[in-house]
Amino acid sequence: MPFIPHTPDDIAAMLATIGVDSIEALFDEIPADLRVGAPALNAIPNALSEMEITRLMQARARTDGQPLCFIGAGAYEHHIPAAVWQIATRGEFYSAYTPYQAEASQGTLQLLYEFQSMMTALTGLDASNASLYDGASALAEAVLMAVRANRQTKSQRVLIPRALHPAYRRTLRAIIEPQGLELVEVDFDPRGGHTPVERLEAAAGSEECAAVVINQPNFFGILEAVDELTDWAHAHKALAIAVVNPVALALLSPPGDWGAKGADIACGEAQPLGMPLSSGGPYAGFLCCKQEYVRQLPGRIVGRTLDLDGKPGFTLTLQAREQHIRRGKATSNICTNQGLLVTAATIHMALLGAEGLERVAANCHANTRRLGELLGAIPGVEPLFERPVFHELALRLPAPTAELLRSLAAEDILGGFDLGPDYPELDPALLVCATEMRTEDELRRYADTLARLIATPVTSSSGQVSQV
């Protein structure tokens, strides 16, 4: 029996100790008509051996191929040092649970404290939690937190830029809508691609807002004037919520330094810190804030304290915010979060350090800039916006984006993110990214292929998919 160690003798002895004559007898309190009949489970296949499942999974993994990736749009292909996952998947990290018994979990607890310290260093804020599910759900928690924490206004309105990831905006709506919060979208400048203060002003109107979401860089890769936006928020009694890429923070001004007073809350996707793309998860959301808001911070938080002998140690703290203590009055329902991913992120940051992360960021930026030069040389391809970017670039195309992407994919090139469906006024347009992983040859291969496809449009039949 897979993963069940009982011998026939064990079973007999255990049943005798309990005083029943069969395992079936242990289910005698369950109404008989509720017991499932075998046919109901017919859709479940029979067991495979480890060798057989290995064969199946290898075949399926091969099907998905390893195309050349120029998509960013919230998930980035970075080099992950070999040590990161070798250590993160050690059984002592992999198969432990939430460190409720602190003395038996000092490894995880100290690591989480180190993670919190790294995230506060990157964001320039005072406190960090131990993770949320992903960047988008972290933003939803940040918005809920800001509305609770803002003592200057009772407003339930939050301004969010339209130049924020469309999937983040959708996630935000799904999570906060049941609580009756109002989201007001702020349009971007059609030439600059940024979110000017005047647009905030116009979107806010005469009503107060609880918070303003500021995205650096924004979804188009454009660098926002974060100081002005933060100051505007504070001048209008709103909290400033930063949505940031942690790798970009190795180069860019940290949210704690934005404007005169600094952003109040920073959140984002920790995936670029050592997490494989994995089709979208598991990743980890991070959430940091100023000290004054720490009691509104959702999720696990680790604190350093002393043991009976006065020796330093680590423990979960401020648990009175959490669901297992406060139940319906908790800051969030979150319980299990993304501990193992945080383990990877912490090891990743320790290995790279500030200089290593800075090099990763600079190489991504330089590669994307180079890709922009190569693609920009193709007739009809040009940058959509004129403002400076970081590490991601929006391009106008001379032909329908979806068709070009299909043709590129047929040649195992993932050409970018089609901006048309979410921003019809920009169509046909493409968002591209080349991380430090892309070589000059690969950039040229993409540019040459795109140039050929644009020059000789074909009606592609690449919609076919193969099945395993």
Place this chain on the structure above:
Amino acid sequence: MLIQEQSRTGRRATAQAPLHSPEVADIPEGLRRRARPALPEVSEMQAVRHYTRLSQQNFSIDTHFYPLGSCTMKYNPRACNSLAMLPGFLGRHPLAPETHGQGLLACLFDLQEILKAVTGMHAVSLAPSAGAQGEFAGVAMIRAYHRARGDHARTEILVPDAAHGTNPASAVMCGFKVREIPTGSDGDVDLDALRAAVGPQTAGIMLTNPSTVGVFDRNIQAIAQAVHAAGGLLYYDGANLNAILGQVRPGDMGFDVIHMNLHKTFSTPHGGGGPGAGPVGVSKRLEPYLPVPLVAHEDAGYLWLTESDRPESIGRLTAFGGNMGILLRAYIYARLIGREGMGRVAEFATLNANYLLARLQEAGFEAAYPERRASHEFIVTLKREAREFGVNTMDFAKRLLDYGYHAPTTYFPLLVPECLLIEPTETESKEDLDGFVAAMTAIRHEAQETPEQVKGAPHSLPVRRLDDVRAARQLDLAWTPGASEDAHG
């Protein structure tokens, strides 16, 4: 010592970062960082040694018996990890086209089908990232269902007083008021109180069955009847699904919507606090509201269904639709145990729990519900030990750590005084269970003879008992440069 405290200016794990550092002069100066963040500067070996040593300070399933009630700490097969980490799966971008994802989508589609069959639900979405997010999705679907019918008066969710804290927290996040239903002295929900509580304001009830007190609620059909008759829906918290897997299906009990904790029942790793995966299953009438994305199968192959295909969906819970790597691990586990293995999980989880309970009772420990059959877990109350020896449940829990056992869940559910909620799972052997009984017996003996030994525990771990009050009052949540020396004072 923290990794930050081992840092030396100018030291780096050079091989891990790009060799060159290109100019970024096109980024305006005013938007650039003025000073480098205080991240550690250590060599590769220092980092590897540091985190390997930290790992050794953890208890884990791979190293210790971990009978943490309600958490289903069963063995996590290694093949699930290595196969989910094949390069084709790990390297796939979430926005890659379906043409470059048929292998993944096939696994996810198959997993949806397996979960539907084993729970008796009409449709499944794999999107929620953990149990609590599954709860949120489930309650949001209940809300969407009533609203679609114009039934706006249903503002209340019923939750038994023994429920997990996530239940009321999730209901509140969905905009509902929570009303608690008492648990009867036999461990079942107080049916009279439930009948008195339901009405036109009832949106639904959230139930765990077997419940958090470790017994199967024998009145589940009457509960379902009462709630449905009042126009409410039934939500199944799948935290305890391990107890009934392949034996009883939530769909057959009358539940309209459920979540499953794949990191419990389907053996994906707990990871020191996640990642989990909390798929939701629904009856036919809730199917339109499932969170996106879903995986469909058509002649041309497998494809995602997203917002545009599912206009009534409650929406998207994360940017890219779920913890795919965890779903793959659950799928591999399901294929390794197969159809017959599903029922065996519940059988042997139940056998182990009842055996451990019987042995502990023989040894003189008091069961909280002695008249009842244990499900996959059970509660022992140490109120007698606390009264007679002045040694409480927390002391027992800490002393168990010295004996090499992770403590069971303590002081939950709140309605049983001095309780231990013990869940051995099916993957533990008889010898391991016997060892645990011997440790509990030895600790009780110590409690009687040398109570200070127990009250001062643990003695053999990297730290002794920690000052939680100090942790909360003198908050120290992050290391800052230069603060190392005085932080310990």
